[in-house]
Amino acid sequence: MARIEINRSGEMEVFIRVVEQGGFSAAARICRMTPSAVSKLVARLETRLGTRLVNRSTRRFQLTPEGRAFYERATRILADIEDAERCAGAGEKPVGRIRLNTSASYATHILAPVLPEFLCRHPGVTLDIVQTDAVIDLLADRSDVAIRAGPLKSSSLVARKLGETMMVIVAAPSYLAAFGEPKTIGDLERHNRLGFGYVREIDGWPLRHDGETVIVPVGGRIQASDGEGLRHLALGGSGLARLAAFTVADDIAAGRLVPVLEDLNPGDQEVFHAIHVGQGGPLPSRVRALLDFLAERGRIG
Template sequence: MPRSEINRSGEMQVFVCVVEQGGFSAAARACHMTPSAVSKLVARLEARLGTRLVNRSTRAFRLTPEGSAFYERAARILADIEDAERGAAAGEQPVGRIRLNTSASYATHILSPILAEFLGAYPGVSIDLMLTDVIVDLLAERTDVAVRAGPMKSSSLVARKLGETAMVIVGAPAYLERLGTPRTIEDLERHNRLGFSYVRTVDGWPLGRAGDTVVVPAAGRVRASDGEALRHIAIGGGGLARLAAFTVRADVAAGRLVPVLEDLNPGDREAFHAVYIGQGGPLPVRVRALLDFLAERGRVG
């Protein structure tokens, strides 16, 4: 069949309907088609793609691995088409879905308290929020905006700075009572130093001594890919953690955590940026609205 005669979006819509309805008969009712027409369309799609998407039997409906992958991508493509149509119809009014990737710490302490304000200001916009401390490939993950901590490396990404935060080593009162409050770098040897399970710009805890900075490895018994997990472990008495000050400010004020070794704190600060892919034409209005909002209301300090 010539490429121009293939209704790819139509095929995707029917296939997505089959998956979401759980079978050909249910999809036929939802799509106002006959079961045989739905079955033939899926068979034609499989023949064109050269792979089986669905394992058929009289009692079960199950996607193949290739079918699962095709469904995920087809569903996203159809959602993007819908967003594009809504956005074009709305003109300059922000509308559509934004995929936002950020750390659990930023989401918990900065974003969550203000997100309702953004949604209220832009009722046509919806947010897909993905949480990870690990740097993601924005293009591969189909991410519109990511909030990242640390210095920006030269890349094709464009960044808007959202402020910077001090770093602090903290422990729970009960933990410090049990193992003692460290006063020197050497005292850290007997402490469980909670760390991150991915590579960071500085892989350890920098501490100042006699004008020099010594990096102490975070060689504890627990490592995590999420700063919020380390915070909760520290609150529970599991060890010391070096975290962004804005994430533990309320805990320190409430007495759940206690800063230690502040006289050796070198005063380094961690920057936060909202990053996005800057190539390929003007930004969608919805993305620009989120970036402006974060630059004003989503700053760390």
């Protein structure tokens, strides 16, 4: 029996157009096919995969969970194919979209000032920047690179160190004028300590006490999802915040924020990494270009 050749990448491309256009007719116009041909192709794809990808009706078009998962993986596969072909034909010139997941603090204070240089160096690259301090699954989030602070937990991740930063407790002059400046750990009980709204590696503020480092619970009335949000709350006079030094250096120099409890600072530092998935395998040229650039121009400290 003759083997039937299946154009898997072609099927993926048509299916992606169906999803992005929201139906068979719109996808057919882009793919220069008839709506019936597109419908039959998707039906053949479902038969081969053994699962329904799309729920069809006369008025609605809806992806199944399996269809959503297939769409996301197919999109990445075709992007990698396109990148490989362009690299082979253009001396590995970086081209394509990069999804970068980073904290708002790093994006604001480190990344934003140098991004124009990266875009100038690599005009064929586009960036999709997602800002969050929460720990993410790179595969589930479809991220190519993530910038994260703290120790790495997964052996499946490859990291490039971008530097490290001291931590500092700060407050606005207006807050200190209203509530006084804390001098001891005990003084913190009467102060609003701004905290993060998610679980961190160290759940509290490390401070020196009798020659040892103790962890003081945050216990404030306000929480935020990222460090940049806490910085703005501190600037507004809402309370004390313990933040990365690089994020508040300009505020301290300008007098907008004041360091407190410096004699109790244990000197701990947060390490920043640019991480990506994969152990030793080849990287798309666009991802490698970003990692190289961050190691050169996106360092902390």
